[in-house]
Amino acid sequence: MINKKLFSFVFLKSEASSLRSLQVNIRKLDVKVVLVCLIVAFSLTCTRYLGDAYYLISVLRDLNLTGLAQAADNLLQHHANAQLHQLIYWASVVIFFYFVFPACIILLVFKENLTEYGLQLKNAGQGYPLYLGMLAIMVPLVFYFSGSESFLARYPFYTVASDESLFPNFFLWEIVYFLQFLALEFFFRGFILHGTKHRFGFYAIFVMVIPYCMIHFGKPMPETIAAIIAGVVLGFLSLKSKSIWLGVMIHCSVALTMDLCALYRKGLF
Numbered sequence: 359m360i361n362k363k364l365f366s367f368v369f370l371k372s373e374a375s376s377l378r379s380l381q382v383n384i385r386k387l388d389v390k391v392v393l394v395c396l397i398v399a400f401s402l403t404c405t406r407y408l409g410d411a412y413y414l415i416s417v418l419r420d421l422n423l424t425g426l427a428q429a430a431d432n433l434l435q436h437h438a439n440a441q442l443h444q445l446i447y448w449a450s451v452v453i454f455f456y457f458v459f460p461a462c463i464i465l466l467v468f469k470e471n472l473t474e475y476g477l478q479l480k481n482a483g484q485g486y487p488l489y490l491g492m493l494a495i496m497v498p499l500v501f502y503f504s505g506s507e508s509f510l511a512r513y514p515f516y517t518v519a520s521d522e523s524l525f526p527n528f529f530l531w532e533i534v535y536f537l538q539f540l541a542l543e544f545f546f547r548g549f550i551l552h553g554t555k556h557r558f559g560f561y562a563i564f565v566m567v568i569p570y571c572m573i574h575f576g577k578p579m580p581e582t583i584a585a586i587i588a589g590v591v592l593g594f595l596s597l598k599s600k601s602i603w604l605g606v607m608i609h610c611s612v613a614l615t616m617d618l619c620a621l622y623r624k625g626l627f
Contacts, residue, residue, distance in 0.1 A: 450534075
């Protein structure tokens, strides 16, 4: 009987201590980190679902917005340039949820300047030898893997017909594609990295790499593995220079190389 009372006393005291500890932790809650993580989860979810034109059309129909659904269906599926429209729509969703939405949170909620999240031009070229080194490694690798079926089945995103000129559709797509990379770099190496570094320090790089790797799922495995390495390197560069512009240049350079190699392999360039 005494043991039961003693056990109950110790248990209740432990519970009370845990509750007080939880209350203290809640008071010390880093609201900024919580918001960054929730916004990242929300943005990734929206780009995954809303970036699919077919999903958009089905949602509009479920909401009985038949006029909008029909207009979207005509533009994204039955138009002569439906492929280009679908890609531009996807990129627009990415740009909104990777750049516009987080930027609004930074300006209106955090009351901070976008330059604090990697958009400053000062020190943008810091680490350029590493940029050149990455290109020297990536370009030969891209050319080698561009001969694989999985690579050619995916790149370039805009499928150029055998009798189609690269201008204007392919060139227009590349411009939008590059803007999407700016948004992507801002989201991962800007918003996530610089939005959590005050809490995680250097380890914010590795926090950022996890979702960055996961958005590459579905792509060729070598590219996904390379994304882990590139994410760490680009994260380090952004943390050191406080600028994402070198990462934007690397992404655009490699992406252009991939598309040109794919076009060359297909005999279209």
